[in-house]
Amino acid sequence: MKKLLITGISGFLGQYFARHKMDWEVHGTYYSTPTQAAGLSLHQVDLTNTKEHSELLNRVQPDAILHLAALSNPNVCEQKPELSYAINQEVGLAFAKYAATKHIPYLFTSTDLVFQGDDAPYAPADMPAPIMTYGKDKYHAEKAILQQYSEATIARLPLLYGLGANFLSNWIQKLKNGEKVYAFTDEYRTPTYAPDAAAGLLLLLEQKQTGIWHLGGKESISRFDFIRLAAKVFALDESLMVPSLQKEVKMPAARPANVSLDSSATYEIGFSPKSMEENLQLIHSTKRH
Ligand SMILES: NC(=O)c1ccc[n+]([C@@H]2O[C@H](COP(=O)([O-])OP(=O)(O)OC[C@H]3O[C@@H](n4cnc5c(N)ncnc54)[C@H](OP(=O)(O)O)[C@@H]3O)[C@@H](O)[C@H]2O)c1
Structure with missing residues (x-):
């Protein structure tokens, strides 16, 4: 081998x-x-x-x-x-x-x-x-x-995103603990x-x-809408989510507004990521959160 x-x-x-x-x-x-x-x-x-x-x-x-x-x-x-x-x-x-x-x-x-x-x-x-x-x-x-x-x-x-130490798990844990989650409405990616x-x-x-x-996903979404979708799938309290803007949070590294990827050439050779909702359902159904 x-x-x-x-x-x-x-x-x-x-x-x-x-x-x-x-x-x-x-x-x-x-x-x-x-x-x-x-x-x-x-x-x-x-x-x-x-x-x-x-x-x-x-x-x-x-x-x-x-x-x-x-x-x-x-x-x-x-x-x-x-x-x-x-x-x-x-x-x-x-x-x-x-x-x-x-x-x-x-x-x-x-x-x-x-x-x-x-x-x-x-x-x-x-x-x-x-x-x-x-x-x-x-x-x-x-x-x-x-x-x-x-x-x-x-x-x-x-x-x-996925199971393990990453932003999705952190956010879900916060929502489960009844804590507020601040997420950008003006940062777009293709997760x-x-x-x-x-x-x-x-x-x-x-x-x-x-x-x-x-290797981008098929949907472009803001961080805020992504976690709102996750909250819906995980049946968590969406009212804990606070929309925020990049300029309101001081961070060492500058963040671009929209780095959504066009991955159509990779889809043509067989890369086939599932939809965010399907994947979030899959993560939820593993019950490891
Ligand atoms: N996660 C994302 O959302 C994302 C998005 C875009 C691109 N990427 C890229 O995808 C790749 C994988 O990302 P990831 O999220 O899996 O990264 P990660 O969770 O931060 O893991 C980084 C890995 O690099 C190892 N590493 C760091 N410094 C090292 C050193 N000096 N010598 C040997 N190993 C070292 C770490 O080992 P130890 O933990 O054992 O120290 C760990 O296994 C990276 O190239 C990243 O830039 C990730």
Whole structure:
């Protein structure tokens, strides 16, 4: 069986791969979050440490690389730009160099936040103009990776939701506790359910697609309307939801207004995310909240 190296298996998206049976011998990496996963080999590594990085590659000798590890919180990236640069740019490029030498598939996960947010929806060929450190580092990484290895794959992910430590779980817990939830009415995304995104990444990898692809969901929605839909599906008190505007909340990282993705090219090759309502029903029916 061919070996797939998945970095960041301990992260929000990585956890879906850890639970999914695949036609690969999977090697997953984690850094600070000890992780358990049956049927795959785990490696604890600081990918920003060049020695540990190359030891990992020598040890695993992967036939393909799916790079999920990142500093993925835009506010933390703004506060720790050196760390963002190291993990979000340098590590991504180091894998591209290795993949180019070995001529193996390499998939780098980027973000809808490479776009400025004033001209959505954005197709893969549209020009990025990121407005915060996280988006800038991801965009610079994209360019450097494709320059280094034109057969690399860049998957731009939108806001992801699902079970586990993410914004949806936090909001639902607050509503259950009877606490108010403030959500932006002026921030639009095309959210994707994390297992749908994981399936999309595998599709790109298995079809050996190269270049830039978007993995957005089929609906563009504000954060406020998204949580209102979740509250409806989960039968929670919608009156606890408070509409708010981006300018009312001071945050380290600037936030674009609308980074909805045009993912039609990816739908054409078989990426088929379910509707938000269907996915929220599915999450609700697992009764893990
Ligand atoms: N979640 C979203 O809504 C979203 C949206 C758009 C794009 N993306 C992109 O999708 C990918 C996956 O995101 P995610 O939400 O799963 O991220 P996440 O939950 O923040 O997980 C980040 C992962 O990176 C690992 N990591 C961080 N620093 C590391 C280091 N120095 N060495 C080795 N591993 C390190 C973490 O390991 P430990 O936890 O073990 O330290 C963790 O496994 C990322 O490229 C992210 O930028 C995510």
